Amino acid sequence: MKRLLMLSSILLLIISCTNSGNQKKEEGNMKIQLIRNATMKITYAGRTFLTDPMLSPKDEFDPFAGIARNPTIDLPFQVEEVIKGIECVIVTHYHPDHFDTTASEIIPKDTRVFCQQGDEGKLTGQGFQNVIPIDTSYVWEGITITRTGGKHGSGEILQHMGEVSGFVFQAKGEPTIYWVGDCIWDDEVENAIKTFNPDIIITHSGGAIIPGFENDPILMNGEQTIIMANAAPKAKIVAIHMESLDHCTVSRKALRKMADSAMIPPSRLIIPEDGEILSF
Ligand SMILES: [Zn+2]
Secondary structure, three states: OHHHHHHHHHHHHHHHHHHHHHHHHHHOOOEEEEEEOOEEEEEEOOEEEEEOOOOOOOOOEOOOOOOOOEOOOOOOOOHHHHHOOOOEEEEOOOOOOOOOHHHHHHOOOOOEEEEEOOOHHHHHOOOOOEEEEEOOEEEEOOEEEEEEOOOOOOHHHHHHHOOOOEEEEEOOOOOOEEEEEOOOOOHHHHHHHHHHOOOEEEEEOOOOOOOOOOOOOOOOOHHHHHHHHHHOOOOEEEEEOOOOOOOOOOOHHHHHHHHHHOOOOOOOEEOOOOOOEEEO
C-alpha cells in the first residue's frame, strides 16, 4: 500500500511537471491569425499586434482596377472580435487597404500605433494620440521591431505608389519574423533575408496590378513568392494579401499549384484562410 501511494505521488509529480512545462511553452507560443488581406493578429512574446487594419465591410470603397468594389469579401467575423485584446497596431504604409476609415473609427484613439517614418502625421491627423514612427528600429516590451525597405512596384507605376515598409520582429526565445509588406522581390528584400535570417517570412503575394501597367505588379506575385521561398530555404513562408481586393491577380489555389510544381510543400509555404490561426 505504501509503495502504491509512493508510486502515485511520483506519477502526480511527473504529471504536474509535464503540465507546467506545457503551460510555459503555451506562454511563449507565437501565433499569426490572418484576418483578411494584410490584417493579422500576431501574438508575439506575449503581446498582441494588429497589423495593417482594413476593417471595412465588403464593397465599402471604390475599385482599384475597375473590376469590383473593395474589399471584395467580408471579414471572417465581427469587427469587434478583430480588435478584441489588441495591444498595438502596426501599419506598413498608409494606403486604404492597409489602414481604412473603419479602422480609424473603431480602433481606440489611445492605442499605440507603430508606422513608417512619414506616415505619423496622417495617423495623428485621424486623432491617434500614441503614434510611434519607426525609422530604423524600436524596442517595445522586449520586442525589437526593425523597419525594412522595399519597393511597391517597378517601372513607371512605382513613382505613383509612395513609400512602403516591412518590419522584422525579434525577441529572446521567439522565432524571428520578417513581414515583407507591399514590397516586390528585389535586392533590398533579398538583403533583409540575409541580414535577419528569419524563421518566418510573411509575404504579400496577391500580384496586384494597376490597369495599364499589367507587366509591373505592385506586389509580389506567385513567381516572386517562389523565388523568395527558394532564397530562404530554412524559413517558413506565410503568404497573405490575396483574394480580398479587385486588383489582386493571384489566388490561393494558383499559388499553391505553383508551389507544388516548385516542390515547396504546404508546411513550408503556408497560405492561410481568412480567420485561420497559425501557431509556431
Ligand atoms: Zn496593399
